[in-house]
Amino acid sequence: MxxxxxxxxxxxxxxxxxxxxxxxxxxxxxxxxxxxxxxxxxxxxxxxxxxxxxxxxxxxxxxxxxxxxxxxxxxxxxxxxxxxxxxxxxxxxxxxxxxxxxxxxxxxxxxxxxxxxxxxxxxxxxxxxxxxxxxxxxxxxxxxxxxxxxxxxxxxxxxxxxxxxxxxxxxxxxxxxxxxxxxxxxYYMAEWKVGGSQFRMALHHRGTDEEAAAFARLCQVVVTEEEGVFGAFPKYDNGNYTFLLDYLPYASGDGMEHRNSTVIAGTRDLKDAAAQMIGTVSHEFFHSWNVKRIRPKTLEPFDFERADMSGELWFAEGFTNYYGPLTLKRAGLMDVDRFARSMGGAVSTVLNAPGRLVFNVIDMSRRAPFVDAATANDPVNTGNTFISYYTYGQALALGIDLSIRTRFPGKTLDDWMRAMWREHPDTQKPYTLDDLQRTLGEVTSKEFAGDIFQRHIYGKEPMDYEKLLARAGLLLEKRTGAAARSYLGAQGLWTDRGMEIAAPTLIGSPFYNAGIDRGDIITDWDRGAPRTQRDLDALLEKHKAGDKIHLKVDSRGGKKEVDITLADSPAMQLVPYELADKQLTPEMTAFREAWLSSKAVHPLPKVMKYCPLCRRSHPFEFDNCPYDGTALRITALKPGEEYIPDTPGGRGAPAAAPATGGRGGRRGGGGQ
Ligand SMILES: [Zn+2]
Ligand SMILES: [Zn+2]
The missing domain is CATH 2.60.40.3650 (Immunoglobulin-like)
Structure with missing residues (x-):
């Protein structure tokens, strides 16, 4: 002293x-x-x-x-x-x-x-x-x-x-x-308080003040829900946190985190896309803890004169990418099906992308300077060598959260996040990879943390997602349908000469195995000569995995003929049991409830969506009116127009009304 x-x-x-x-x-x-x-x-x-x-x-x-x-x-x-x-x-x-x-x-x-x-x-x-x-x-x-x-x-x-x-x-x-x-x-300015913390939203857009006010309320929901993960808000340097939002057709879609604010830009109007835009808000606000205060040592101080490299982006960005949708689900802004789609997409990529065998998640993070808003003039082999640390980290956060919940009842990933914030409260005390492992060990056990880091973070082994997700009544299964059938291993550009391969073909795919690569033009498929994707889909429709197709190819070395062996797409999807005709047990319901229910310590503002046709209000997580299928909005169409609140008894009254707002029933396999 x-x-x-x-x-x-x-x-x-x-x-x-x-x-x-x-x-x-x-x-x-x-x-x-x-x-x-x-x-x-x-x-x-x-x-x-x-x-x-x-x-x-x-x-x-x-x-x-x-x-x-x-x-x-x-x-x-x-x-x-x-x-x-x-x-x-x-x-x-x-x-x-x-x-x-x-x-x-x-x-x-x-x-x-x-x-x-x-x-x-x-x-x-x-x-x-x-x-x-x-x-x-x-x-x-x-x-x-x-x-x-x-x-x-x-x-x-x-x-x-x-x-x-x-x-x-x-x-x-x-x-x-x-x-x-x-x-x-x-801009439009809104201000609100949660507990003792002050928030502001400066919104530059072309919509109405009613839409802006409704969106500010959504931001308030997100802020309140995320406080629950950490137990408190950071102390903002000038006494408040500001959302700087530009929703303009001539803006460029993006979100950027800062200590006391975030900049979010999007091209769509709030009246059409508020439910999507709130996802970026959820991601960026989480960064006011994770990366702006819980700070990797590799980024502190930031060097403005070179490309900054960090092996911790799977935690800084990837875990934030997990908490983004998780927050929306917990706060009632997203239904379980959409939440499962987000998580399922990340898991499918990690399980199937060839890049997983090339770099571990730390080295993936270190490649950010080549992929984060980076441009390359020369063709790159990213599809075969890279998995985004956003996606990889999201899948890891999911797997680790479910593992902790399974192995250490009463403990969750939120405990690890809180421990990280306690031990690394701000940029003066940044963390290392060792700090991450040690803190996880303190929250769970040294052996558990050692195993997770050795196999899944320093190693390249995927977690056992199928088993972990089943505990929450979520089914991880192969995708089926047209998209799965037409899996060949590359996108093509269609010309009157045939299908030109536009990018390096994916390792292990039918094209790759047949030696086909970028620039090859496939002119003939057996006796057919498709010239559009639709023609090709019709041709593949008659085949199944294992079938051989004889191709004529214009390649760099001249004309050649090869056989490809068709295969099913390895892509997976995550489906809630109740949408997969599987029995959701009371244990699964309880597990899911503990995981996905609100953790807010301050009251969550109530938000609704409205049907511009029948003028009923509905839970925010609905996309479409269950009565008439109309796309729901966050405000009245005309200021002053009255809406009819829907009652629980009234909901589902029409025979055609699906329980999940227009997306109910067994989920099809062909979607994204
Ligand atoms: Zn981010
Ligand atoms: Zn309606």
Whole structure:
């Protein structure tokens, strides 16, 4: 304590730096430009190294934001030009200054999402790593930003930067600034409290205020339900958490987590797609614990100058991907069938994708810089070598949760998450892979954790999903139907010459086994010559697994003839027993109830959906009106229109009304 005190007294005068001041304006928003001016004062180094970030927290590929920067110039603060040299595409060295360097440039941005800037006459949607330069030696300096709004605009500023009376917005350092995206537009603002915590939603969209208010209520449900996993909300830096939402046809679908906010963009309108959009909210808000506070050591501090690599993304992203749909199910926003589809999709991929034999889930995570919003000019063999750490991690979270519930009655995955937050409450104490295993061992047993990590995390063995899921009355089975029958191992492009293979064929598939690969054109199938997918489906309809088909192929080496042996698709689906004509036992019902019921510690707001045709209200998890099949909405069509609440006795009254809102009965095998 004494030592620390002395160090602080000694160090403070040295560390105190004048704020880096940024001024941003948007005089050419119609053409997607912002003008940025950055002032660095008290510059001691003779050469000031000014940089544009190459990567952005939460993204793992290099984005080279410098590509959108031009008209770059530096002056000394009194209008005299300073010498600028460029040692790299994203760095400018400024010399000859007398302690002050003013940098000015134009930055272009026409992509409203969680990574880039979207500047146009409707908004300035800014991810600051894509917007502002920074300088070596000034990373710890406080920052202050000023935004000049277009004259006559009705724009307002929503961000988790701290607001001041003099019109400036501040952050204690560069890291915090970069973690505070900015939405400047004519947005709808909603605010609410859960317990002692304050939340806000700034929504830029083209729908009605009623839809916005209804969506804010959905966000409130998600926030309340997720608090239950951890027992409390994080302490937000400026006293509140803000959802920055852009639902606009010209936005780009995305979600990006931050410490005190999230940016979510989507192209669809709330009136049509609120039930899908709330899924992204559920994922991103979970990150305010998992990855923004429970932080892998590999990402702390974040390096803006290179691709950041983390072997823990299966936990940071994958477990978040598990809790996203789980939260919706627990809060009554999703029915058990849709929940099973989400989990079944992840399990099927992990069980069947050839990539599982190539990398373990840690090495899959480390490949994020090649796949996370990354682009490749050259063909890549991802289909045979990679499983997304989102998907793989989701399946692991599911398997580990069910294993803990089976082996350690009363314990759940939520206990592991809480233990992780207790031991790694914030970025000052980030975790390692060893910490993950040790904490799981504390919640369960050292042997259990060792076994899970050795076989399924350091190893490549899949968990025993069929058995684990059966305890909850969920049937993991092979998919059947047309999609399963036409499994060949690659997608084709249809031309008048035949079917051209568009991507590397999947290891173990009929095409792969016959030596067919990208660029091959299949002209003849036995005596047939299909020229559309429909023709081919009709041809395959007459065959079964094990049948041979003789193919004529135009390949790189010339014409060739090969036989393929048809096989059934290995794809699996997860079906609730009650939809698979199987008996759901009381034990299964109890297991499922303990797993999927609400864990909220504060009251969940009640939300409904409404039928625009018969004007009844229905449980939110319904997609369609059980009476007339109409797609349900989250609000009245016209403000003031009255809805008729449906009663439990009334529901199901018409003979045709299915119990699960239009998706009841035995699930077909051909769907996604
Ligand atoms: Zn995520
Ligand atoms: Zn209806």
């Amino acid at each position: 004494t030592k620390w005190f002395c160090f602080t007294l000694f160090a403070l005068p040295l560390l105190a730096q004048e704020p880096v001041r940024y001024e941003l304006k948007f005089p050419n928003a119609a053409h997607h430009e912002a003008e940025v001016r950055a002032t660095f004062s008290g510059v001691r180094q003779p050469v000031l190294e000014v940089l544009m970030s190459r990567s952005s927290p939460g993204r793992y590929a290099l984005h080279e934001f410098a590509k959108n920067v031009y008209h770059f110039q530096a002056t000394d603060g009194q209008g005299h030009a300073l010498e600028v040299t460029q040692p790299s595409p994203y760095q400018w060295n400024v010399t000859g200054h007398k302690g002050t360097v003013v940098v000015e440039y134009t930055v272009f941005g026409d992509r409203a999402d969680g990574t880039y800037n979207g500047i146009d006459p409707t908004h300035a949607h800014l991810n600051l790593p894509a917007t502002v330069v920074w300088a070596h030696g000034f990373e710890k300096a406080p920052v202050s930003l000023k935004f000049e709004l277009p004259a006559g605009s009705d724009w307002k500023i929503a961000t988790q930067l701290a607001q001041h009376d003099d019109g400036t917005w501040t952050a204690p350092n560069m890291d915090r600034m970069m973690d505070s995206p900015v939405e400047i537009s004519h």
